[in-house]
Amino acid sequence: MLKQRLNLKLSQKLSPQQIQLMKLIQLPTLAFEQRVKQEYEENPALDAGKEKDEFEDEFKNESDEDDHDVIETEFDVDDYLSDDEIPNYKLKANNYSADDEDKQVPYASGTSFSQFLKNQLQTYTFRGDQEDIAYFLVGSVDDSGYIRRSLIDIVDDLAFTQNIYTDEESVKKALKIVQSLDPAGVGARDLRECLLIQLQRKDKTESVSLAYRIIDEAFDKFSKKHYDKLLQKFGISEEKLKDAIEEIEHLNPKPGASYSGNTKSVEHVIPDFAIHIKNGELELTLNGRNAPEMHISRDYSNMLKGYKEAKTKTKEQKEAVFFIKQKLDSAKWFIDAIKQRQETLYSTMYAIMMHQEEYFLTGDERTLRPMILKDIAEKINMDISTISRVANSKYVETPYGTFLIKSFFSESMKNEEGEDVSTREIKKILEMTIESEDKKKPHTDAKLAQILKEKGYPIARRTIAKYREQLDVPVARLRKEI
Incomplete structure (x- = not known):
């Protein structure tokens, strides 16, 4: 029907x-x-x-009354x-x-990071396909200075794209040459290898030697800050461990980023308001x-x-x-x-x-x-979408710095007096609390929740964890220092 x-x-x-x-x-x-x-x-x-x-x-x-054949496109x-x-x-x-002619932002020119590495390779003497493999490896280095690919994948790429048929051992030999270039640590395949390369170039003092052993033999324990286990494993005093950790902290985890001539396109923030x-x-x-x-x-x-x-x-x-x-x-x-x-x-x-x-x-x-x-x-009296378009794409210059406008927006929460407070305000107080903590005994999320409650901000532990992650602050164990 x-x-x-x-x-x-x-x-x-x-x-x-x-x-x-x-x-x-x-x-x-x-x-x-x-x-x-x-x-x-x-x-x-x-x-x-x-x-x-x-x-x-x-x-x-x-x-125009004379041209009836012409379609008008007037609008109000x-x-x-x-x-x-x-x-x-x-x-x-x-x-x-408005009379200024030059409105363009000047960009510095220079040698790219990749070219900087290739220039160094020109001082080496190679045999057979080693030169082509080394140049290919340099081309695989990312902006941080790493080669984040397995040797077998590189062997396959050399065959398919460069018509170079080789094996992992030959690639490893060429990789050693690349890893000897400046800045120290370039060509590493992971953070551990990057740190080891840099430590190898340092003078072999007692603290440097211990730092090398820690990264080489107990990198997982070090990265998780299990200091007690490191003291036990190497049979050392806290003072010696502290000296070794200080050596490691002075290393560069991103050697490529330190290259001053890197001409990767730079994003210039031009304030839309002042x-x-x-x-x-x-x-x-x-x-x-x-x-x-x-x-x-x-x-x-x-x-x-x-x-x-x-x-x-x-x-x-x-x-x-x-x-x-x-x-x-x-x-x-x-x-x-x-x-x-x-x-x-x-x-x-x-x-x-x-x-x-x-x-x-x-x-x-x-x-x-x-x-x-x-x-x-x-x-x-405007649409929310219009406000969003302005806030998400515009910057404002203030006496305290230049900020993306959307950073001033935040949800509200109730404090103990029943007043609406900005979540941005709470995050700032949380950040200040973490900064002032005893780094030998950093506060857990539960302790942080208790401290903020005492300051008049009743917040659940899981909310503290969420705000901490948004602030890019690690958990208490990883904030611990000797």
């Missing part, structure tokens, strides 16, 4: 322009500059600079522009001029690179005027004016979207700044208030 039903369903669909606007809002400063540059290249109807063509105002409201910018007016100077950083304290009050500015001066091309507007004034209009002219109007519409939308982006970014960060006013005035993380995306969204 067939039945017919009528269902009413509300759905919200974003227009392509709204989606593009959301993408613009999400872009950090450097990526936004690239996006603006791309738009300039793709749309000749856009010009840079402060000059404003009088046609812009006319274009916004014009209607009031539908998506905010009514809030923010002074123009607030949207720019004080230390940046917060300053002036006369005891907070002042927020948006990086001026987010507010480019743009206007509609005079040449394009003149072309459209010329078409309207022409007495006869050919098919080719109508096709041309259709193209021109598309570019002008796109340019006008992009200019308005940039203004909307500026206002959205500023409004969001201003609300965050005022919510965390005490922190930005003092720099004390214990004053951070609980804050979730919904709190800010309700304050400025």
